[in-house]
Amino acid sequence: MSHALTSRQRNIKAATVVDLGVLYSTISAGMLLVRRxxxxxxxxxxxxxxxxxxFGRTAAKIYRTSNGAEPRRAWSNVSGKxxxxxxxxxxxxxxxxxAFATYRRTAEYIAPQSAPEIFPADAYLAAAGDMPAAFEKxxxxxxxxxxxxxxxEAVTDFVTERIDDLQRWQRAVDRYAETMTNDVGQAARTAVPGLxxxxxxxxxxxxxxRGAEDVLAAREGLNAAYVDWAFDLAGTVEVPDVPRPSAPVIPEGCRIPSCDGTWHYDATCTAQLGEVQFQGEDVSLPAELVADESGPYIVAFAYNMTSLNIRREMRDRPxxxxxxxxxxxxxxxxxxxxAHLPA
Structure with missing residues (x-):
C-alpha cells in the first residue's frame, strides 16, 4: 500500500470522529450570516x-450587483440542520x-426616526386644506x-366656486399619487408602518x-345638494318679489306712451326721449320715439337753426x-x- 493511500485513509478516519458543529462553526467563524x-x-x-x-436572496442580489461575483459560502444551523x-x-x-432596508418584510422594522424628512402626505394636506370639512357643510x-x-344667481356662483375647489383638490390628489411612485414616496410608504x-x-x-375617496364623496355631496335645491326637496324658499315696472299708459287714440299729440294731424304720434345740447342754445341732438301707420321707430336728428358748426367743448371735469x-x-x-320696436 502506498504512502499516499495510507495518509488519505488516516485523514478519512480522523474526519469521522470530528464533531460537525465544531467543524462548521470553525469554518464560518467571523462571518456574518443572514439569520444571525x-x-x-x-x-x-x-x-x-x-x-x-x-432576505438572503435580496442580500445576494445586492452583492452581485456591487461586486460582480457570488457571495462567499458558509455553514449555518437552521432548525437543527x-x-x-x-x-x-x-x-x-x-x-x-x-438588504434590510430593501426587503419589504424587514423594512417594516426600521425605526420611526428613519422616516424621510420630506413626507409626501404633508404636501397633500397643505394643498387640500380644510376642503373635506368644508364640503361636508x-x-x-x-x-x-x-x-x-x-x-x-348667487347659488349658481356658489356652486361654480365649489366646482373650482374640487378641481384644485383633485389636482392635489393626483400630485400625491404621482409622488408616491418615486423614490421619496416609496421610502415614505415603507416607513409609515413603523410609526x-x-x-x-x-x-x-x-x-x-383616502384623498381620492374624499374628493368623490364631496363631488357627489355637491351634486345632491344642488338637486335638492333645484327641486326644493326640503321645502319652499320664500324669495321676496322684486317690484316690477308698471305697464306703460298709452293715451286714448295714441300708439305710444307719452305722446303729446303734436303730430296727430299727420296721423303720427311722437314722444321726445331726450336731447344732447351742443354749443349754443339753438343747437341740440334730440331723439324721439315715433309711431305712424307703418309702426313705431326711433329717430335721432341734429337740430340747428343758425349754424352748421354743431359742437360742444368741455374744458373741465364738471x-x-x-x-x-x-x-x-x-x-x-x-x-x-x-322695447316698442320689432325684434
Missing part, C-alpha cells in the same frame, strides 16, 4: 427562520444593511340660505391615502361729467324705447 444578522437587529428567531432565505448559506465579511455589513339647505340672502398610531405623520398619511350724464340719460331712454 437579523436577530442582531432585534428581529425574533421565528421571523428570521421564516423569512431568512428570502447544517446548511450551506451565503456568508459576508464584517467589512461587507453594508450589504446586509441595504354643503347641503340643499345651505344653498337655500344663500338664495334667501343673496338671490338665485406609532398616534404619530401625526400616521394620521396625515391616512388622510392622504362739464365733461354733465355731458356724459346727458348721453347716458339719452342712451337709457333709447334703450327703453327699443
Amino acid at each position: 444578522y437579523l436577530t442582531g437587529r432585534g428581529i425574533d428567531q421565528e421571523f428570521a427562520d421564516r423569512y431568512g432565505s428570502a 447544517w446548511r450551506r448559506v451565503n456568508g459576508y465579511l464584517p467589512v461587507e455589513a453594508e450589504i446586509l444593511d441595504e 354643503v347641503t340643499g339647505e345651505l344653498l337655500r340660505e344663500v338664495e334667501r340672502r343673496d338671490g338665485s 406609532a398610531w398616534d404619530d401625526p405623520r400616521q394620521q396625515t398619511w391616512m388622510k392622504a391615502e 362739464a365733461a361729467y354733465a355731458f356724459a350724464a346727458q348721453l347716458r340719460r339719452l342712451a337709457d331712454a333709447i334703450d327703453d324705447a327699443s
Whole structure:
C-alpha cells in the first residue's frame, strides 16, 4: 500500500470522529450570516427562520450587483440542520444593511426616526386644506340660505366656486399619487408602518391615502345638494318679489306712451326721449320715439337753426361729467324705447 493511500485513509478516519458543529462553526467563524444578522437587529428567531432565505436572496442580489461575483459560502444551523448559506465579511455589513432596508418584510422594522424628512402626505394636506370639512357643510339647505340672502344667481356662483375647489383638490390628489411612485414616496410608504398610531405623520398619511375617496364623496355631496335645491326637496324658499315696472299708459287714440299729440294731424304720434345740447342754445341732438301707420321707430336728428358748426367743448371735469350724464340719460331712454320696436 502506498504512502499516499495510507495518509488519505488516516485523514478519512480522523474526519469521522470530528464533531460537525465544531467543524462548521470553525469554518464560518467571523462571518456574518443572514439569520444571525437579523436577530442582531432585534428581529425574533421565528421571523428570521421564516423569512431568512428570502432576505438572503435580496442580500445576494445586492452583492452581485456591487461586486460582480457570488457571495462567499458558509455553514449555518437552521432548525437543527447544517446548511450551506451565503456568508459576508464584517467589512461587507453594508450589504446586509441595504438588504434590510430593501426587503419589504424587514423594512417594516426600521425605526420611526428613519422616516424621510420630506413626507409626501404633508404636501397633500397643505394643498387640500380644510376642503373635506368644508364640503361636508354643503347641503340643499345651505344653498337655500344663500338664495334667501343673496338671490338665485348667487347659488349658481356658489356652486361654480365649489366646482373650482374640487378641481384644485383633485389636482392635489393626483400630485400625491404621482409622488408616491418615486423614490421619496416609496421610502415614505415603507416607513409609515413603523410609526406609532398616534404619530401625526400616521394620521396625515391616512388622510392622504383616502384623498381620492374624499374628493368623490364631496363631488357627489355637491351634486345632491344642488338637486335638492333645484327641486326644493326640503321645502319652499320664500324669495321676496322684486317690484316690477308698471305697464306703460298709452293715451286714448295714441300708439305710444307719452305722446303729446303734436303730430296727430299727420296721423303720427311722437314722444321726445331726450336731447344732447351742443354749443349754443339753438343747437341740440334730440331723439324721439315715433309711431305712424307703418309702426313705431326711433329717430335721432341734429337740430340747428343758425349754424352748421354743431359742437360742444368741455374744458373741465364738471362739464365733461354733465355731458356724459346727458348721453347716458339719452342712451337709457333709447334703450327703453327699443322695447316698442320689432325684434
